Amino acid sequence: MTQPLSSAAPAVEICGARKTYATGTEALAPVDLAIGRGEFVTLLGPSGCGKTTLLNLVAGLVQPSGGTIRWWGGAPGETGGGLRMGYVFQSPTLMPWARVDANVRLPLDLAGVPRAQGATQVDDALRLVGLAKFARRFPRELSGGMQMRASIARAIVNGPDMLLMDEPFGALDEFTRQRLDAELLALWGARGLTVIFVTHSITEAAFLSTRIVVMGASPGRVVDDVRHDICGPRDDAFRTSPAFLDCCRRLSRAIQSAGEAALHE
């Protein structure tokens, strides 16, 4: 693990960052958001509310049209400083021609890590997502849920400080999604990660996050910032607990009022 530049600074600090695409669409109105280390932050909102744009700004995949983003207390716009990010896309986005272990090894290969040295990291990542037995398979030979796990293994293989996930389980059935949600929480706890998770599922947000940033559409903006630090384990019993249901209600109201406000503008 590399040393963060400043241990007190938040993982990501977004100051007035906004995004207007070349077509003139305002994808994201100015956003101020500081995400602390170790937080599990969910960006929740309907389609077209700029969730993915905000995530991609944090990933450095999209440049802001204005405002600044600071990572790990570094200079604005500098993603360096030893910060490692893992990104999980909406679809597994695996290389179809490479076996599962070669897909997981990709970030190490691109960073020039020698094969022998990276082997343990690849094995660990695969074991953590339960794919150790499937290392020599091709992506096509796996189910959708297993492909997603391979994608997560790839994102964590180089021991990232932050995991960015863009509706990773949206295409999966409810049962697989719940299982992967639980596995993700275990991973988050085990690795001390900072997670930014995009979803449009209220229950998924309430189950996973320590904090939920509710977003509204046209233009994309932050409408509410809900703290959801609760004690106790997040297991199946948690899904029926009052804390969980309260949170769902609150999120649902926030999204509803944002939608109504947009209609009246």
Add this chain to the structure above:
Amino acid sequence: MNDAEPPDGIARGFRVAAPALVGVIAVGLWQWLVVANDVPVWLVPSPAVVLRTLVDERALLLDSLGVTLGIALTALALAVVVGVAIALVFVQSRVIEMSLFPYAVLLQVTPLVAIAPLVIIWVGDTRVALVLCAAVVALFPIVSNTTLGLRSVDPGLLDLFRMSRASRWQVLWRLRLPSALPYFLGGLRIASGLALIGAVVAEFVAGTGGAGAGLAYQILLAGIQLNMPRLFASLVLIALAGIALFAATVALSRAALRRWHESETSDAVR
């Protein structure tokens, strides 16, 4: 239900048996028509005569087949090397592609018979000239398919490579080339047939004789001499060579893509 699909084993056997049966019937009909109507051999030889010619003149015919196949395969190899190189240049920038692609099209639409005489005059060595002509014909599908393939990269994977600060070389070697492989192999399948056609047509134009004579020259000469059995035998060999080339490229695609690409995995993996 008479329309029901037959079981798998029968379906597979049928796939081989049905075209074979059509072939046997056609050849049998041809043999019968020639014999029954007493057609002279200098007009249409019977299949039996063609077969006998293939056996009797095998030394001469196989030599010629070797020459033609040699030209076609050398041209194909040249087209692959040059075509992939051009495609790699094209994907470096849209400006380069836009400036040069019309000329690739121009090369493609100009009939070979129109340029072959020029090439044969300009290039002293006839064999080299024939290879060049055939390569020009085979080039286009390689260039256009490979260019398309090099551009058909999963945008998510490209983002991932960018986020990992991959070098241009890493993107090319680890992402673009593997993505392009199925497209390239599709182009190769078309180009292999074109290379053979190019080799035959160019030789027709050149009319090379002597020791290095290919199948086209045998056809040309046999036509003048009204040696129909040899003409037909040469035609049969060209057809067989074309089928063999096609089958080889199909086998190559299958071997390369069997485990991961949709075009080959449909009945193999699941």
